[in-house]
Amino acid sequence: MTDSVFIKQNSIATQLINYVFAIYCVVAVVITIGQVAIEYKHTQKAVEDELKINQQIFEPVLSAGVWNLDKEQVINTLNGMLAIPIVMGVKIEQNEDIFTGIGIIKSDTGEVLKFNENSELIAVSGAEFTDVFSYQFPINYVFRGKSRKVGIATLYSNASVIIQRVQFGVILIIINAIIKTVALWYLFVWVGNKLLIKPLLKLVHAIETVDFDELDEFKINLDNKRENELTIIENAFSEMLKNLADARIEIIKSHLLLEDKVKERTQDLSAAKNVADKANKAKSDFLSRISHELNTPLNAIVGGSQVLQCNMTQDDSDNSILLKHINTAGLHLSMLVKDIMDFVYSNKDEFEVNWQQCNLNDIIISSIVMVQPFTQAQNITIDYEQKEHFVYADPGRVRQILVNLLNNAIKYNKKNGFIEVYTSVNTEGEVEMHIKDSGIGIDSADQALIFEPFLRLDYAKENCIDGIGIGLSLVKSLADRMQATVHVNSKINIGSTFTIVFKVKDPHVI
Structure with a gap:
């Protein structure tokens, strides 16, 4: 299927035509059914009028036979009435009892009865007595100048009589509806194709090309x-x-x-x-x-x-x-x-890392000894609970990192403050070294800048703290060289904690 055919079949114009035509079909079917129903009712009324005419024709003969109780004469008259195409049965009643009957009739209890031409009761099937309608008239006999009611006659007919009469007309109505529907469909398609589908296809083709x-x-x-x-x-x-x-x-x-x-x-x-x-x-x-x-x-x-x-x-x-x-x-x-x-x-x-397995505990102890003389000026204490941890790194560079962090913790600490060094193992099995101090802390806005080289915070400048601003930058650079990571957690006037996460295995071995 080509794109144009697909677009044509699914275009809004085609959908509109289908939608309108579907509505028209529903309306046409409803109107056709209404016309058939009207024709049916009209024909039924005509049949009922024809049944009434039988009263004028046969009442004088019936009244004489019933008055004289001449059943044979009545039966002959009824056979004459039954010969009329629209009559399927006739019933004569006297004093609410059936005097005689012929054809298919109904009793007062609704029971279906069938009589032959001799007015003898025979078997009847339900199919012979469907959609029945009837016309009833009194039988009057004039005796000595006075009209006397001698019985009641009921004439029966059913839908088959009406259908036979309206059959041709209904067929013409249906054929007419089909012809109009087909013609209108072709008209819809032709007009829609000319006014909508073709221009829209050209527009779609233009947009695509x-x-x-x-x-x-x-x-x-x-x-x-x-x-x-x-x-x-x-x-x-x-x-x-x-x-x-x-x-x-x-x-x-x-x-x-x-x-x-x-x-x-x-x-x-x-x-x-x-x-x-x-x-x-x-x-x-x-x-x-x-x-x-x-x-x-x-x-x-x-x-x-x-x-x-x-x-x-x-x-x-x-x-x-x-x-x-x-x-x-x-x-x-x-x-x-x-x-x-x-x-x-x-x-x-050309910077080289001397990779080896080193004892982190020994490095921490030696680093604390190196910076101990600088703690005396502000009476700062360094606490460390020794634990044996082995990491894969350059021991000299690890010591250099720790000494720089300890020096910063001393310089930016408070008088009579403390420094706590401790180690731990995280959930991934890596060894973490923590340096916690009770110093001035680092503002959250400055924490992203402290590892920049030659950067000094305002506090250091205002308080004339010695240094050239490369300590933390060197810590970050050395940690990156050893594939370690550096984190800081700090609050103003409470203190800072620097954490170094080391590898415990050779990172070059998979």
């Missing part, structure tokens, strides 16, 4: 001879195509202009990227060089202070305190320099 690249050459003609809704649709469709053609030209112009702008913008971005890459390389080279340059004197300062501390006597207590401060400051500065170097190298492809 319209080519956006050939709008200027596309034309639509529905062949409407008169102005109607389809003409409005045709004009609107043509106007729409014209607008689309104009819009297409504008789109092409805009596209060409956009391509030029994209090329220009791409060149600008490429140039900006080259400048940024050079600036980043220069920054990395500078940080790497200055870190190396600072590391040598720092090692000398830290090493010298430690040697002097070892050779210090008890009498030099003031000098001992001074050397302790020098050693602490030197260690802190050395850690900052090391963070800078690690940050620079962590962003380079």
